[in-house]
Amino acid sequence: MAKYLDITNDIAFKRVFANKEHKDITLNFLNAILERPEGRRITSIEFLNTDNIPAIKEEKFSIVDMRCVDQANETYIVELQARPQANFGKRCQFYASITLVKQMDNAENKNYEKLAPVILIGILDFVMFKRHDRFHCHHYLADRVDGVQDLKLMEFHFIELPKFTKTETELENDMERWIYFFKNSGERNIRPESITKKNKAIDDAFGLLDSFNWTKNEMFAYDRWLDIQRMNEDAEATAIKTKFAEGVAKGKAEGRAEGVAEKAIAIARAMLSEGISATIIAKVTGLTVEEIKSL
Numbered sequence: 001m002a003k004y005l006d007i008t009n010d011i012a013f014k015r016v017f018a019n020k021e022h023k024d025i026t027l028n029f030l031n032a033i034l035e036r037p038e039g040r041r042i043t044s045i046e047f048l049n050t051d052n053i054p055a056i057k058e059e060k061f062s063i064v065d066m067r068c069v070d071q072a073n074e075t076y077i078v079e080l081q082a083r084p085q086a087n088f089g090k091r092c093q094f095y096a097s098i099t100l101v102k103q104m105d106n107a108e109n110k111n112y113e114k115l116a117p118v119i120l121i122g123i124l125d126f127v128m129f130k131r132h133d134r135f136h137c138h139h140y141l142a143d144r145v146d147g148v149q150d151l152k153l154m155e156f157h158f159i160e161l162p163k164f165t166k167t168e169t170e171l172e173n174d175m176e177r178w179i180y181f182f183k184n185s186g187e188r189n190i191r192p193e194s195i196t197k198k199n200k201a202i203d204d205a206f207g208l209l210d211s212f213n214w215t216k217n218e219m220f221a222y223d224r225w226l227d228i229q230r231m232n233e234d235a236e237a238t239a240i241k242t243k244f245a246e247g248v249a250k251g252k253a254e255g256r257a258e259g260v261a262e263k264a265i266a267i268a269r270a271m272l273s274e275g276i277s278a279t280i281i282a283k284v285t286g287l288t289v290e291e292i293k294s295l
């Protein structure tokens with residue numbers, strides 16, 4: 001095991017970004033990803049669900065909700081999500097909508113005027129938007145003709161990690177440094193000083209991921225979450241693999257000439273378009289992860 005743990009693991013993710021004692025880390029990350037200029041930078045956050053363990057069995061990604069206040073004294077809620085899965089774009093819109101609606105449950109917030117905007121940040125370990133090569137994209141409601149954003153209650157930021165290919169020496173700003181951190185934190189035994197010397201928050205984040213500083217119970221929780229992920233992936237792969245085998249058998253029965261290899265590639269492409277991870281696709285189709293990524 002590498003010295004530094006994988007930030008996309010649910011336990012590690014919340015240890016870094018839902019940590020009341022290290023709010024400065026989360027503030028630095030949010031201001032970098034949301035590209036907040038001076039005058040609009042987030043100055044304070046309140047964690048809304050630090051104990052947010054998924055209640056739904058199929059839930060496979062972390063969610064950290066924060067109420068944020070910026071220098072303009074505007075309040076909004078940021079949802080930070082990792083561990084993506086199929087139909088991730090639709091699920092993000094669903095969860096953002098729930099967060100918006102739940103504000104009406106507050107006894108002090110029984111009218112629409114007090115609704116705070118919801119900004120969702122999704123960290124994706126797959127490519128969701130194949131029409132462009134931008135690793136960071138920002139979606140919001142805007143007028144079709146003049147592009148003015150009159151409806152401001154929901155925004156979405158997506159970071160697609162596979163599209164980010166910069167090396168440590170090529171990083172230009174804090175956004176890129178944070179994305180590099182997300183993509184490489186679980187594969188290192190030493191801290192990348194060229195990054196941590198330029199951003200103390202990232203240095204502190206690496207400190208929180210140092211396995212030496214974790215108790216036995218914390219490491220058990222970390223490993224247990226990995227095991228749950230593997231079981232979920234195996235279950236999903238088994239279900240899809242069964243359908244795949246049935247499809248091949250049906251094709252043979254109907255006398256179609258399409259080979260198993262061609263069928264596997266076609267299914268792999270369809271699964272990729274649904275946001276299913278390359279690991280699961282490999283288990284289903286028999287293709288290698290490298291072959292799948294080349295599709």
